[in-house]
Amino acid sequence: MTTTGGPDETLSVALRTEALEQLLTERGLIDPKVMNGIITEYETNVGPLNGAKVVAKAWTDPDYRQRLLDDGTAAIKELGFSGAQGEHIVVVENTATTHNVVVCTLCSCYPWPVLGLPPSWYKDPAYRSRIVKEPRTVLSEMGLDLADDVQITVRDSTSEVRWLVLPERPAGTEHLTEEELVPLVSRDAMVGVAKVGAP
Numbered sequence: 325m326t327t328t329g330g331p332d333e334t335l336s337v338a339l340r341t342e343a344l345e346q347l348l349t350e351r352g353l354i355d356p357k358v359m360n361g362i363i364t365e366y367e368t369n370v371g372p373l374n375g376a377k378v379v380a381k382a383w384t385d386p387d388y389r390q391r392l393l394d395d396g397t398a399a400i401k402e403l404g405f406s407g408a409q410g411e412h413i414v415v416v417e418n419t420a421t422t423h424n425v426v427v428c429t430l431c432s433c434y435p436w437p438v439l440g441l442p443p444s445w446y447k448d449p450a451y452r453s454r455i456v457k458e459p460r461t462v463l464s465e466m467g468l469d470l471a472d473d474v475q476i477t478v479r480d481s482t483s484e485v486r487w488l489v490l491p492e493r494p495a496g497t498e499h500l501t502e503e504e505l506v507p508l509v510s511r512d513a514m515v516g517v518a519k520v521g522a523p
Contacts, residue, residue, distance in 0.1 A: 371440030374405045375488065376509035378438055383493045384502045393417060396488060400438060409486065410437035416479060417490040418516065423474050424489050425463065425516030427455045428481040435486035439511055446515065456480075466517045479516075489514050494522040 348354045378400055382389040392399040396415035400406065413435050416424040428434065429452050434442040445451050445466075455462045459476045463469075470476065479487040491513040497505060500523070512518035 372438075372509075372511035372514065373506070374403075374440075375435075375438035375511065375514045376506045378403060378405070378488075379490060379509045379514065380502045380505035382490055383497075383505055389490075392490065400488075405437045407437045409433070410435050412484060413438065413486045413488050414479075415488045415490050416477075418492045418519075420492065421474060423470055423476050423516065424479055424487070425455060425459055425476065426479045426481055426487045426489060427452055429453070429456060430482070433481040433483055433486060435481075435488050438488055439514060443511070463517060466512075468518055489516040491516075491520045494520050496522045 345354070345356070345359070349356055378392065381403065382392050388399060388402075391402070392415050396413040397406075397411070399415075400410070400413055418424055428446075432442045432447040434446065451462065456478050459478050460470060463476070479489075481487050491509065493505075494508070497508070500508075508520050508523060510518055510520065513520045
């Protein structure tokens, strides 16, 4: 599966983006400080760290975990995370026998308040079409090999519903606090294309 272009394509996109930004700035249509603020907000403040906090809380607080699975949007809001692209988030749990993976087959619907901006591979047409048809193969190509007896469910995000995966807590982390668990949780694990590894 091809998820990114070569160096020339990446450079070309970067140059076109820079040229477009310069043109829009020169015409007074955008303020670079505002744009930088928005990008910083989603890269640092509204990023996968928020989702990792949600996951760590669910791993250490059984009551919160149940609320999260019952009403993801409300439970996530309890931790102060809400906003655009997060109006209705459904949380599904990965276990030893069930694995959920998220895709948006139409575009790139993604729960921004808990995962930040979607990665390029998530928006790639190859991922969006192949993960539905051959999830086990695509996951393996991305580095996640699941046993044959693990049932895989592909969750299709839409403009109405965004999905978030509650990854399986890794063995050997029972002694870790909520704060110590947060750095273990990756964006990819919350999309379902990776597992959380033990420290």
